[in-house]
Amino acid sequence: MSNAEIRVAVLGAGGRMGSEAVKAVQAAEDMELVAALRRGDSLDRITEAGATHVVDLTVPDSTEENVRFAVQHGLHAVVGTTGWDGERLQRLEQELAQQPEVGVLIAPNFALGSVLASAFAATAARYFESAEIVELHHPNKVDAPSGTAVRTAELMAASRREHGVAPSPDATEKQIEGARGAVVEDIHVHAVRLRGLVAHQEVLLGSAGEQLTIRHDSFDRASFMPGVLLGLRTVGSRPGLTHGLDGYLDLGF
Numbered sequence: 551m552s553n554a555e556i557r558v559a560v561l562g563a564g565g566r567m568g569s570e571a572v573k574a575v576q577a578a579e580d581m582e583l584v585a586a587l588r589r590g591d592s593l594d595r596i597t598e599a600g601a602t603h604v605v606d607l608t609v610p611d612s613t614e615e616n617v618r619f620a621v622q623h624g625l626h627a628v629v630g631t632t633g634w635d636g637e638r639l640q641r642l643e644q645e646l647a648q649q650p651e652v653g654v655l656i657a658p659n660f661a662l663g664s665v666l667a668s669a670f671a672a673t674a675a676r677y678f679e680s681a682e683i684v685e686l687h688h689p690n691k692v693d694a695p696s697g698t699a700v701r702t703a704e705l706m707a708a709s710r711r712e713h714g715v716a717p718s719p720d721a722t723e724k725q726i727e728g729a730r731g732a733v734v735e736d737i738h739v740h741a742v743r744l745r746g747l748v749a750h751q752e753v754l755l756g757s758a759g760e761q762l763t764i765r766h767d768s769f770d771r772a773s774f775m776p777g778v779l780l781g782l783r784t785v786g787s788r789p790g791l792t793h794g795l796d797g798y799l800d801l802g803f
């Protein structure tokens with residue numbers, strides 16, 4: 551056994567992201583992989599292995615229970631799984647209030663470029679009349695729209711509200727259901743699922759005579775691993791809930 555202070559249990563280790571995270575943790579000199587859990591494995595394996603940190607990369611139906619287990623056992627958690635809506639985040643904050651030393655990072659996207667793109671989009675959204683999001687993913691993704699798109703829409707909508715920007719104009723009277731996408735806090739979000747893709751997002755911003763497009767592409771899940779490792783190295787010194795990897799970065803605006 552090494553003396554690593556960051557003793558990591560990866561949940562969802564059999565999945566696309568989890569299997570990458572296992573390799574990234576194993577390659578990190580300051581970490582030790584002490585458990586790799588697949589669906590059906592008992593959560594007790596995490597404590598039996600002496601983990602200090604948990605990475606959750608499972609499915610929206612499992613993640614809340616997993617994170618609650620980690621918090622109740624005093625373990626820090628880095629969470630990439632989608633499905634963390636306002637109610638779940640509120641319940642998590644209540645759990646964390648009972649464990650003031652514990653840190654949890656809920657990161658809709660671990661890729662630095664994506665975090666920056668969402669931050670740029672939030673700033674830009676207040677300067678344009680129209681704003682919509684198109685997210686594009688591999689066809690095995692179980693949720694739509696993506697967690698990243700939902701979070702980006704929330705940040706853009708908050709920015710527009712704070713600056714008194716009116717909702718995007720939209721004169722649609724007749725449509726086939728779904729043609730205008732999902733509406734997340736006034737922002738229309740369109741989800742494409744296409745073989746060959748990994749994870750991509752375009753934010754479209756329009757005003758009279760001009761368009762700004764903010765696009766990010768993850769071509770490989772390797773793009774998410776520096777963010778996972780940054781999360782693991784930081785979460786122990788940030789008690790409470792952090793929503794978004796931007797909370798650990800100095801974006802400077």
Ligand SMILES: NC(=O)C1=CN([C@@H]2O[C@H](COP(=O)(O)OP(=O)(O)OC[C@H]3O[C@@H](n4cnc5c(N)ncnc54)[C@H](O)[C@@H]3O)[C@@H](O)[C@H]2O)C=CC1
Pocket residue numbers: 561562563564565566567568587588589590591607608609610612616629630631632633657658659660661697774
């Ligand atoms: N934050 C980020 O940067 C990223 C987040 N994601 C999100 O991460 C999640 C996983 O994505 P993928 O790896 O593509 O999915 P996946 O379907 O390939 O992997 C999920 C794995 O979790 C397993 N699982 C389900 N419940 C479990 C439990 N209770 N304990 C242990 N394992 C369990 C499943 O059997 C499966 O192997 C999704 O919610 C996805 O949206 C994906 C990519 C990047």
Ligand SMILES: O=C(O)C1=N[C@H](C(=O)O)C[C@H](O)C1
Pocket residue numbers: 632658659687691692695696697698699748749750
């Ligand atoms: O399922 C995926 O693949 C991804 N999920 C996350 C999301 O829903 O935003 C992050 C990234 O888009 C890849």
